[in-house]
Amino acid sequence: MCADTPDYKDTLNLPQTDFPMRAGLPAREPGWLEHWEKIGVYDRLREKSDRPSFVLHDGPPYANGHLHIGHALNKTIKDMIVRSHQMMGFDARYVPGWDCHGLPIEWKIEEEYRAKGKDKDDVPVIDFRQECRRFAEGWVDIQREEFKRLGITGNWADPYLTMDFHAERVIAEEFMKFLMNGTLYQGSKPVMWSPVEQTALAEAEVEYHDKDSFTVWVKFRVTDFALPDIVLAGEEDTPEAREAVIKAEADAARDFMGAHVVIWTTTPWTIPSNKAVVFGKDISYGLYEVTGRPEECWAQVGDRFILADKLAADVMAKARLDGTMYRRVRDVTPAQLEGMTLHHPFAGAAGANAEWDDARDFRAAAFVTDEEGTGFVHCAPSHGMEEYELYRDLGMLEQVITYNVMDDGSFRADLPFFGGTKILSDKGKEGNANAAVIDKLIETGGLLARGRIKHSYPHSWRSKAPVIYRNTPQWFAAIDRPIDDGQGEYGSTIRERALTSIDTLVKFTPQSGRNRLHSMIEARPDWVLSRQRAWGVPLTCFTRKGALPTDPDYLLRNEAVNARIAQAFEAEGADCWYAEGAKERFLANDANPEDYTQVFDVLDVWFDSGSTHAFVLRDRPDGTEDGIADVYMEGTDQHRGWFHSSLLQACGTLGRAPYRNVVTHGFTLDEKGNKMSKSLGNTIVPEKVVKEYGADILRLWVAQTDYTADQRIGPEILKGVADSYRRLRNTMRFLLGNLAGFSEAERVDPADMPELERWVLHRMAELDTRVRDGYRAYDFQGVFRAVFDFATVDLSSFYFDVRKDALYCDADDSLRRRSARTVLDLLFHRLTTWLAPVLVFTMEDVWLDRFPGEDSSVHLQDMPETPADWRDEALAQKWQGIRRARRVVTAALEIQRQDKVIGASLEAAPVVHVEDAGLLAALKTVAFDDLCITSDLTLTADPAPAEAFRLPDAPGIGVVFELADGEKCQRCWKILPDVGTHSHPGVCARCDEALD
Template sequence: MCADTPDYKDTLTLPVTDFPMRAGLPKREPEWLARWEKIGVYDRLRETAGDRPPFVLHDGPPYANGHLHIGHALNKTIKDMIVRSYQMMGFDSRYVPGWDCHGLPIEWKIEEQYRKKGRDKDEVDVVDFRQECRKFAEGWIDIQRDEFKRLGITGKWDNPYLTMDFHAERVIAEEFMKFLMNGTLYQGSKPVMWSPVEKTALAEAEVEYHDKESFAIWVKFKVTDFRLPDLVLSDEEETDETRTAVAEAKAAAAQDFIGAHVVIWTTTPWTIPSNKAVVFGENFDYGLYEVTDCPEECWAAKGDRFILADKLAADVMARARLEPDMYRRVRNVTPAQLSGMTLHHPLAGVEGANGEWDAPRDFRAADFVTDEEGTGFVHCAPSHGMEEFELYRDLGMLDQVITYNVMDDGSFRSDLPFFGGTFILNRKGGEGDANKAVIDKLASVGGLLARGKIKHSYPHSWRSKAPIIYRNTPQWFASVDREVGDGQDEMGKTIRERALNSIDQLVKWWPQSGRNRLYSMIEARPDWVLSRQRAWGVPLTCFTRKGALPTDEDFLLRDPAVNARIAEAFEAEGADAWYADGAKARFLGNDHNADEWEQVFDVLDVWFDSGSTHAFVLRDREDGTPDGIADVYMEGTDQHRGWFHSSLLQACGTKGHAPYRNVVTHGFTLDEKGMKMSKSLGNTIVPEQVVKQYGADILRLWVAQTDYTVDQRIGPEILKGVADSYRRLRNTMRFMLGNLHGFDEAERVDAADMPELERWVLHRLAELDHVVREGYKTFDFQGVFSAVFTFATVDLSSFYFDIRKDALYCDAVDSLNRRAARTVLDILFHRLTTWLAPILVFTMEDVWLERFPGDDSSVHLVDFPDTPADWLDEPLAAKWSGVRRVRRVVTAALEVQRRDKVIGASLEAAPVVHVRDADVLAALKSVNFADITITSAVSLTNDPLPSEAFRLPEVEGVGVVFEKATGEKCQRCWKILPDVGSHDHAGTCGRCDEALG
């Protein structure tokens, strides 16, 4: 600049803002949290709700045990986005966080503390033990509450729901007693999933599957007799010859079969002592195979005969170390012939067995036998297998086949020959000595054909991580197929019918695949095991008549007065009242003789606790729902067999239908390579660490950018990408703030009076308003953020802002272009800050307060602004779509010149733009296309495209010939124009001279 040329910098209207480029989120976010708590944002929204329709997301309670992991952060952030977005769409959106407080994990922790101190839990007063569990849960609730709040989660944190609150324990007991009174509760003895380590029954939702190496054995059951029923022959058929032939066939078969062995295969050797039967498939081909030769190390001998499914025979023989030339197939074996055989247990008659296994084994067909693996035969221990149990239950033979050989700690009963006192698992869940003892004994008596090991998916307790077993024990069940005697039959008469009908008629599923998953589970599930053999929980508040059988009509006491006394006591004292001295007499009162009744001390499955929360949260609280039904349940996909499942069953048993209208499901969080997170692999991402490094908003933005309906990934590189997106968005907001400095209503321009470019932005806002609202309505946060982010960075920062910088900085303050642009920036501000507030709760508060400071100001106290429908202008949008396509060609052409250092900035150019389409050319001529391309001048022509013209393949019929701008550079706006220097103000163009006045 020459010495005599004025410096016009101070005459420009440049952005003014204190909004920092660097967010400093880890340091600043706690300040906003404190501010929200001080001004009581959540409670103020409730107080000012007026006639807003209620919207309630019911919180699936996390367990009060340990610090938060990344799955917690994902889950609670999605919930928070749902709650906040519905609030800003005009609802009274309530969120009461809750905690699951009872159950084995906490009890297990207290037991661990006892073991370290050498104390025996069984010697501690049960109420004292329960109090220690309560105190433990209270400590973790406080820790987790602070960790959740740090993520920016809104809610009624000062009054959450806890399943161990006295009122909650009362309601849980009352909900259980509804099952007692409506006839669905019963005591039964059947195989249930049992944790020997934890000494309790488990629900399916408490089980996870891991690979496990198990023993595999091929066991021989000897055929000791063979009989076929006499054939019924017609008079013509019954001759001496046919009678002789039939007798000879029977004798030949008996000679072949007696002494042969039916071979079974099992991966649970410990169940062999409880074997009561062997079953086969009616439609498989079986054969009798004879050993003709064998190697030295082999449990078969020459002449041995084995009955096997033909499809599996070769594999079994190979397991027995027999080559194909060492055996031969002797004959077919038909199902009728199998039915005529008598089998004996391999330990029958063994010295020292005391007759334990001497009775013949039942041998019959069953439809659950397969010929995919094994031998074609299945050994049955109905005490340890549900299919076998159901088979013999339906046959009315349970009393003949049920055993009680396995104790609650997974050991064999002490008086069981050979195996008494051995353990299936050791105390830590590893392999015990029972399997080896069984295998060794079978080998010693010649009962094995082969053995090995197999790696397979096996159920484990998700708490102790130890393998489980199936064990027949007396438990309390809720029948899913008995008629519920409560008269609420709109959805069906049984719990199963009500659940299935609710799934299809009352509930929407997000994604829809959740419907199919839960439906198939409910359709096939057995009765619900309600009881646990533990101490920390809500007891099964019922009494059984001494000496009565579970099938007797008067086995259970059903007295509303007794139930009412229990409920009142629990409300005042909590569930500990059940364990107090004299509790039985207190609850039975004068109406029943306490000596005639037994008090049940099992505790309820914790899934019954959490499944009942709709009653004491949605129904009983003032901030619940009028009909006790939640608008949304939202949890991980594992909760189809967990909370979604148990809540549905529980409510169908007590309310007659589902307790929710929408079920939203998220997947699991994996590392960047798609692997499951594991401390041993060192690939875990801890929310606290992300918050300390980046801030909670970056974690929330990661949630918004991912498709949470499937498994999602997170890691350092992914978080860096999220942080980059955040910075770009923050720059957009900073630009708006800087250029809105001092904006007031006097500047506002009506939409109808705005230039086309501003009206095009309003059109885009109207389109986006629909996308945002529909996305939030359908819980599609990825769709919302993607649309808003693309708009902010592409439509605004790279297009509209880029173009309008010149008018904002250089135009006269009262020019139409500048006023219209500032009006649009104000409109954009209110929409972008509110649209993004449910996602970036801290950043949008920061943006909001930069414009609207004040003790009571908060973006979270306002709604999404209404967007006028008449902003939509499809013809205008079509026109500007063509303008932008041509602009892309010009911009690309100038970038080539900039790369080749022909120009330094686009204002040095005055390109010639050749456009073949007459309508597009007319559109370009109707706007200031030089401003749109940020050049000092532009020439528009429909002359044929010169060969040297720059083209883009994707934009047909457009070519750009580069020309340099002619004239002098305006010292104020930097445009190169012919009129520069011909005005009153030295070195300015006409526009700038006028702006300077």
């Protein structure tokens, strides 16, 4: 600049904003939380009238520890659903809740007792329950603050708790509906049982881990063989033919007598409870004889074993017999198997007191295969569901059910040989029962082979100890028993209603969730409702003394009794069930207390959470009119958990599913795709992420990931998220800086705007549809990607870059500058509201920077309606070609800049050769030099010379670089021939006019 040339910097409209480049989220986010609480944002949103209802019903987390990354993912997705629907015009209500009863909390209190040398059984049950309640209350308060720190909106002042008195009342009432409608029954069947915790467990309380187990091949002796009925057809039925068949079967009888049917099991402890052996009708069986043996072998020469042909070689190998040491004697038909009588390997053993002397039942069963084992299955119906169902359907349960295993996993004291031995130790480790059974099998000659196997095995998710299948008296909800309750629109049984709901009433995101839940409901057994614990809602029912569970009057069904229980629970909570004189109080004059036994089992906690639709959606003023939620949203494990139990419970009492949409997220893994584990040191704790980056970065990670599948998170991933955040923040800062002082007087009607601005309006209209459709479909990744690409590519890299010159250098009242500022204002209102459900703190920061005030908040706003006439497909098509041509020019100039031929694009005046006449004509209708940020530019239809720059994906466009001619304008920096010829020294004509 010449000495006598003025400094024009102060004449430019440079951005003005205090909005910081560095977000400082960890330090600043708590201030916005205080602002929202002070102005009561959630309550003020409820005051907006005449809005359609939208309710996401919260699946209750467990109140027993600090939040993990799964909690953060889950609650953030829920928050995005609620906030986005609120800003799209709904009254979107969200009542957070907590699951407070059950084993995890009870287990914590028991651990505290054990550490103090106390015994739970020595503490009055009400005192113990009060300690559980206090423990849950403490964690509810801690988790509430941790959730709020993540920016989660909701009715935090009045959440729902399953241990609230009203909740306990409703849970009991919902249970008593099962009592009254006939779906409740007491039965004795195998359930998953935790010997460590001494309670039944639901499938949802079980997780599968590898376990190293004993495996044994056990011999059941054939002690008798009944000749099968002779059936000969037509001409074959002659005396000679009959005699031949009889002789053949007599030969078979000699071959079979003393032979052994061999079974295989990974649970030797179930052998004392064996009542039967079953085979497959379609399996090929053979009789095999031992002809030789090594020294270390339990088989003897001459022993004969009946095995599935497909598995015989493997079984013999396990018994240490190679192919030279046995031979196949003959086929064994299903009819022949049916004629055999088997005895238990302990039959006749000295000291057995005839415990196992009865013949074992031996029949075909559909579940037997020859895929592994021996082709035979040993049946202990007290410890296996398939066997139980087989003998239930045969009407033979009384003959085959045993009660050999006690609550603690030990054998009953009077069981010969094994009384008092334990399947598992108190710590959940291998007990001495398996070894004792194997030793006795060796002693009695009942063992053919043994080994070890590592396999997936059910464990309690709380104690981490293995569980067993154990036959115990439990309370069940019959899911195939017809219900006459006037709510049969979707079926007469719980299963029918559930499957019909899945098929016709519920939308699943992702769709695979439908198949998963449908298959589970289709195949599931009756629901085990009872738990042998102390902390929970009791099964509020009474049984008649002396009656059998199958008797019609076994259960007391009395509406007056039920009403008294409900009223007491409402006033005093479920503890009153355990108070002295409770039975007399509740039965009063409606039934003689001497005739009834009070049930003290507690309900499965999944029944508690499955009932939340009743005491949250139905009963609360911020619930729903029909008791149905718009959305249930949880992790994929809840197909067997909360989605499942809520569906069963509601179908039993409401007649249909309690939700219209089921949204599912996957699990969170580390950066390498491994499951997070404290022992591996790869856990990501939300609190640490918030302290280092801020909650918005964690929320942005959620928005950027495909939550419907398993997601990954770690330090490097979070750094990438933070980079995306910075780019987006810079876009918002540009808006704020260039909107300083904007007033309605500047606003330009869209019809009067330049084409570039109208193109931006078109893109906004397109994006508004994409954003709303995405939020409605719970597609946050799609929404954020669309908005982010628009903000960083269409705006920051193109529109903002092009319009900087007009915004900074044009006269204040120029149409181009006022149009640009109008568009920036329209962008501001849309970007802030589109992104507010995701970046709750940052968009509040942006909003308050422009619209400060004690009552101001972006979260009180709706997404602005975008006029349909902003859409202009023809204009969009035209500008697609313009931008393609611009890309070739800017790429050509970038090479010159890298080669240090120029320092900035304004030093260039390229010649652009365009073969397409239509595109050339379009380029001539716009200020293409301004779009390319050059001082001058020539458009020509002449063929591009060989040295012209080209891009492979933009054929027909060539760019020849030329330097701009003239002097540099000291105000806008363009190089133009007219600089210095105007009244203001050192400027171009446009700047001279602006200065005037």
